[in-house]
Amino acid sequence: MRNLHETLRSEHHLKHFGRLQYGLFLKSIGLSLDGALAFWRAEFTKKMDPDKFDKQYAYHVRHSYGKEGKRANYTPYSCMKIIMSNTPTQGDHHGCPFRHWDRSHMTTMLQSHGLSSKDGQSVLEFVESSHYQLACQKYFEITHKLQSAPFSLEHPSQYFAESRRVRGGLDSMPKTEPGGMESGQGDASGVECEDESVAMDVTAEISPLARFDLDAAIIFSDILVVPQAMGMTVEMVKGKGPHFPERLDSPEDMKKLSLSVDVDKELGYVFSAISLTRRRLEGKVPLIGFCGAPWTLMSYMIEGGGSNTISRAKAWLYRHKDASHQLLQAITDVCVEYLEGQVKAGAQALQVFESHAGILGTKQFEEFSLLYLTQIANKLRERLQQSGLPNVPLIVFAKGAHYALPDLGSSGYDVVGIDWTHDPSEARRAVGGGVCLQGNLDPCALYGSKEDIVGRVQEMVRGFGRQSWIANLGHGIYPDMDPEHLKVFVDSVHSLSQQSV
Numbered sequence: 197m198r199n200l201h202e203t204l205r206s207e208h209h210l211k212h213f214g215r216l217q218y219g220l221f222l223k224s225i226g227l228s229l230d231g232a233l234a235f236w237r238a239e240f241t242k243k244m245d246p247d248k249f250d251k252q253y254a255y256h257v258r259h260s261y262g263k264e265g266k267r268a269n270y271t272p273y274s275c276m277k278i279i280m281s282n283t284p285t286q287g288d289h290h291g292c293p294f295r296h297w298d299r300s301h302m303t304t305m306l307q308s309h310g311l312s313s314k315d316g317q318s319v320l321e322f323v324e325s326s327h328y329q330l331a332c333q334k335y336f337e338i339t340h341k342l343q344s345a346p347f348s349l350e351h352p353s354q355y356f357a358e359s360r361r362v363r364g365g366l367d368s369m370p371k372t373e374p375g376g377m378e379s380g381q382g383d384a385s386g387v388e389c390e391d392e393s394v395a396m397d398v399t400a401e402i403s404p405l406a407r408f409d410l411d412a413a414i415i416f417s418d419i420l421v422v423p424q425a426m427g428m429t430v431e432m433v434k435g436k437g438p439h440f441p442e443r444l445d446s447p448e449d450m451k452k453l454s455l456s457v458d459v460d461k462e463l464g465y466v467f468s469a470i471s472l473t474r475r476r477l478e479g480k481v482p483l484i485g486f487c488g489a490p491w492t493l494m495s496y497m498i499e500g501g502g503s504n505t506i507s508r509a510k511a512w513l514y515r516h517k518d519a520s521h522q523l524l525q526a527i528t529d530v531c532v533e534y535l536e537g538q539v540k541a542g543a544q545a546l547q548v549f550e551s552h553a554g555i556l557g558t559k560q561f562e563e564f565s566l567l568y569l570t571q572i573a574n575k576l577r578e579r580l581q582q583s584g585l586p587n588v589p590l591i592v593f594a595k596g597a598h599y600a601l602p603d604l605g606s607s608g609y610d611v612v613g614i615d616w617t618h619d620p621s622e623a624r625r626a627v628g629g630g631v632c633l634q635g636n637l638d639p640c641a642l643y644g645s646k647e648d649i650v651g652r653v654q655e656m657v658r659g660f661g662r663q664s665w666i667a668n669l670g671h672g673i674y675p676d677m678d679p680e681h682l683k684v685f686v687d688s689v690h691s692l693s694q695q696s697v
């Protein structure tokens with residue numbers, strides 16, 4: 197399915213059996229008919245007139261959902277059916293890679309998916325003895341770091357379900373609130389979501405929107421997809437968060453990075469998720485896209501994960517100033533293209549997270565953070581204009597950067613997000629007029645009683661006053677927070693802010 201998805205993304209077309217195999221699989225994992233129509237249409241019309249799609253292809257999508265012709269409820273193909281029937285020929289992409297690909301193609305695929313030659317060999321041994329499902333199962337075990345999978349693989353949808361289970365899939369991921377800060381610690385590997393681009397769409401249905409009266413949605417992704425697109429491996433470790441097995445230790449290591457990234461290719465799955473989610477939202481609320489700011493991303497790449505001191509990354513700023521700028525510039529360039537791609541895909545506002553601003557002092561913030569934040573805003577606006585894309589509102593959130601509010605207020609962003617440590621009225625004075633503020637209740641206030649939350653929201657509403665303001669938490673929530681308390685926050689923001697206008 198990954199091969200079919202990647203081919204569809206790069207060629208914007210799949211032949212009949214490819215569409216059938218992949219389409220029925222998507223249906224089986226929960227993609228609705230509307231979602232499927234939007235998904236195929238978005239991809240096919242990159243190369244084809246929308247009218248042609250509607251006339252020639254939409255019928256087949258509806259057909260596979262039992263809405264046309266004999267209205268049968270077609271079931272997705274099992275491994276055995278894929279292995280045994282419709283052998284692919286030149287130009288086809290359906291079938292089972294283990295059964296239908298030649299050895300060199302298979303070897304290249306295994307390498308490009310990060311398997312060592314020893315692991316690759318253990319998969320190939322099964323292929324050579326014609327045990328294709330066992331080869332696939334072996335591949336699953338290796339890529340999911342399992343000694344032995346406790347099931348026998350019979351069906352692509354089973355592969356998908358088991359993978360989500362092992363990786364603590366989307367259903368079990370805690371979700372956040374409107375401004376969308378951090379999700380909690382998932383089980384594993386959430387950032388490896390390239391083959392889940394469609395599943396991200398499914399999250400629109402299970403997202404907090406169904407549960408809370410929110411005014412915006414944020415796309416389900418993570419800031420660390422950018423380092424990943426630049427060639428780094430990012431793993432999500434249970435209870436620990438992101439981990440880079442090969443962090444950047446010295447400027448020498450930058451050689452391992454891809455400094456000119458094909459953003460459409462590497463991050464196209466996020467763009468698909470945005471387009472699909474936009475359609476699924478049906479205009480009910482706007483969709484926010486986002487990225488991490490260059491300094492924050494650089495610090496994860498050097499630290500290899502979360503860190504209290506961020507001292508390794510800060511050491512670079514003192515010891516390797518030129519290399520730091522080179523790295524920050526390379527990340528900035530990817531971010532600009534990535535954000536532009538998100539708008540093109542349908543994002544209606546963009547937020548840039550400088551989560552590690554607070555560890556810098558004024559001078560270093562100016563040199564290593566603000567410079568690039570400003571560049572992102574300016575270059576992005578220029579590119580959006582050149583491409584005829586909407587000049588969407590830009591939000592900057594620089595956590596802990598008290599000293600930087602006046603600079604952030606004039607850095608080219610429409611909205612400045614503030615964390616809970618700021619006093620709202622002082623923040624208002626510091627950023628100056630013309631800028632909207634966003635924030636800032638302490639997320640931990642949600643641990644308090646419901647009455648207490650209402651009181652604190654009241655205080656917050658008073659603090660921000662009547663100038664433009666987006667109510668939000670001052671950072672992300674934690675998995676152990678009671679969703680009912682989040683509901684009290686959201687509902688009291690609505691009722692109390694209405695009373696104050």
Ligand SMILES: Cc1c2[nH]c(c1CCC(=O)O)Cc1[nH]c(c(CCC(=O)O)c1C)Cc1[nH]c(c(CCC(=O)O)c1C)Cc1[nH]c(c(CCC(=O)O)c1C)C2
Nearest residue numbers: 372376377378379380381382386417418419437502549551
């Ligand atoms: C998909 C995902 C997210 N977070 C993480 C994952 C991986 C899987 C998981 O553990 O849930 C872990 C994940 N991702 C990150 C962390 C923090 C690691 C650390 O520094 O300790 C964790 C646990 C890194 C990250 N990720 C993000 C930031 C910026 C905001 C902030 O300051 O917290 C940062 C710093 C942004 C982010 N991250 C995410 C969103 C989408 C909205 C949502 O569903 O929550 C957003 C907007 C989602």
